[in-house]
Amino acid sequence: MPDFPAHASPGFPPMQAPKPKRNVSEFQLDTNPADPSSVAPPLVSPSLTPPTTPFANGQRPDRQPRAVPVPEPSSENAEEQGALLEKLPHVECAVRARIPTTTGQEMWLHLYHNDVDEKEHLAIVFGPHIRSRSLDALRPGETERDRMIRGAYVGTLYPGRTSSRLEAIRKDAGVSSRPSSGYLAALNGSPGKKQEAESDTSSVASGYPDDLGPAMVRIHSECYTGETVWSARCDCGEQLDEAARLMSLPMPTPASTPGSEIGENDAHRAAMKLPSAGGVIIYLRQEGRGIGLAEKLKAYNLQDLGHDTMEANLLLRHPGDARSYGLATAMLMDLGLDGERGIKLLTNNPDKVRAVEGPQREVRVVERVPMIPLAWKTDGKSGVQGPEVERYLSTKIEKFKHMLSSG
Numbered sequence: 220m221p222d223f224p225a226h227a228s229p230g231f232p233p234m235q236a237p238k239p240k241r242n243v244s245e246f247q248l249d250t251n252p253a254d255p256s257s258v259a260p261p262l263v264s265p266s267l268t269p270p271t272t273p274f275a276n277g278q279r280p281d282r283q284p285r286a287v288p289v290p291e292p293s294s295e296n297a298e299e300q301g302a303l304l305e306k307l308p309h310v311e312c313a314v315r316a317r318i319p320t321t322t323g324q325e326m327w328l329h330l331y332h333n334d335v336d337e338k339e340h341l342a343i344v345f346g347p348h349i350r351s352r353s354l355d356a357l358r359p360g361e362t363e364r365d366r367m368i369r370g371a372y373v374g375t376l377y378p379g380r381t382s383s384r385l386e387a388i389r390k391d392a393g394v395s396s397r398p399s400s401g402y403l404a405a406l407n408g409s410p411g412k413k414q415e416a417e418s419d420t421s422s423v424a425s426g427y428p429d430d431l432g433p434a435m436v437r438i439h440s441e442c443y444t445g446e447t448v449w450s451a452r453c454d455c456g457e458q459l460d461e462a463a464r465l466m467s468l469p470m471p472t473p474a475s476t477p478g479s480e481i482g483e484n485d486a487h488r489a490a491m492k493l494p495s496a497g498g499v500i501i502y503l504r505q506e507g508r509g510i511g512l513a514e515k516l517k518a519y520n521l522q523d524l525g526h527d528t529m530e531a532n533l534l535l536r537h538p539g540d541a542r543s544y545g546l547a548t549a550m551l552m553d554l555g556l557d558g559e560r561g562i563k564l565l566t567n568n569p570d571k572v573r574a575v576e577g578p579q580r581e582v583r584v585v586e587r588v589p590m591i592p593l594a595w596k597t598d599g600k601s602g603v604q605g606p607e608v609e610r611y612l613s614t615k616i617e618k619f620k621h622m623l624s625s626g
């Protein structure tokens with residue numbers, strides 16, 4: 220984000236009186252409307268947020284985020300599950316490309332087409348382990364060059380490369396199936412990149428490695444105002460940055476998990492910039508909770524007239540939240556993140572947890588990592604601030620039942 224003057228905020232008043240904190244295991248994701256006591260989400264007000272939250276400023280760069288386990292759905296909410304989209308959309312990864320980023324971390328931008336809308340939804344993939352099945356699949360009549368142009372190659376592109384597959388390159392060169400790292404480095408045109416080349420080859424055979432546990436996933440809906448034009452009406456830009464940062468952390472070790480003490484080795488590890496475990500941000504083109512930019516701007520005017528986000532949407536005859544996540548489920552499956560092992564979802568939104576799992580629980584959310592607003596974690600020293608974002612976050616909590624709690 221560019222350095223843009225934020226709305227001045229005098230201090231950082233607590234949003235509302237703290238409620239008793241509940242143990243996460245007793246918290247039901249799908250609340251029972253007949254029982255009003257089950258509706259209240261656990262809340263941690265800014266004043267109660269512990270000062271040692273895992274990733275506040277100045278903390279260890281390799282510190283992993285704190286995750287909370289997500290309980291299996293009960294038979295009660297299986298009915299609600301049935302109310303979700305019955306059939307998942309069909310998605311196909313049309314193209315991917317390597318994007319070096321301004322933070323130094325490389326990511327792979329995957330562009331998807333689908334059969335339910337005309338939009339180009341995206342998967343922002345960190346780390347070498349996550350690959351798209353539909354991208355890698357052979358397409359009739361295509362040449363090796365076609366495959367490389369649409370991004371269906373292994374390893375790294377370099378001037379003069381003729382095959383999308385490392386195996387074929389090795390064979391042509393008469394090299395055994397396990398070439399020396401020097402050979403691979405030469406192939407990739409950069410002697411310093413030997414480690415990267417090796418991790419790429421291993422990733423193709425194995426997919427997301429078992430020992431990394433569930434992959435980290437964020438489902439993010441496009442927000443032009445918050446991500447591009449410095450809006451302080453919401454915290455979307457900040458959340459996108461934070462998700463990217465977490466997915467760029469070095470691979471987890473027992474010592475880098477919350478609750479452990481810092482050791483010399485860990486500091487050394489962090490300084491060495493070891494490869495990250497990676498993850499994926501599914502970036503859905505559903506601006507303004509799905510209502511589009513024009514309608515969102517009208518909603519902003521209604522907010523300035525005194526209505527909150529949800530009321531404004533309803534006054535414009537839109538549902539409070541028009542987003543759907545079937546596309547995200549289908550894209551996660553295409554990226555090989557379906558199945559037993561499950562994923563670790565970065566979210567405060569309880570509805571999102573079940574919504575991304577799909578009608579048959581094709582994708583399983585086994586852990587949830589809360590996204591605490593930066594301004595709360597840093598006592599108002601950084602992060603999006605101002606009266607508008609305060610109101611937005613309190614609406615999120617009260618009306619959308621987000622769980623802005625580290626559990």
Ligand SMILES: [Zn+2]
Pocket residue numbers: 442444445446453454455456
């Ligand atoms: Zn936003």
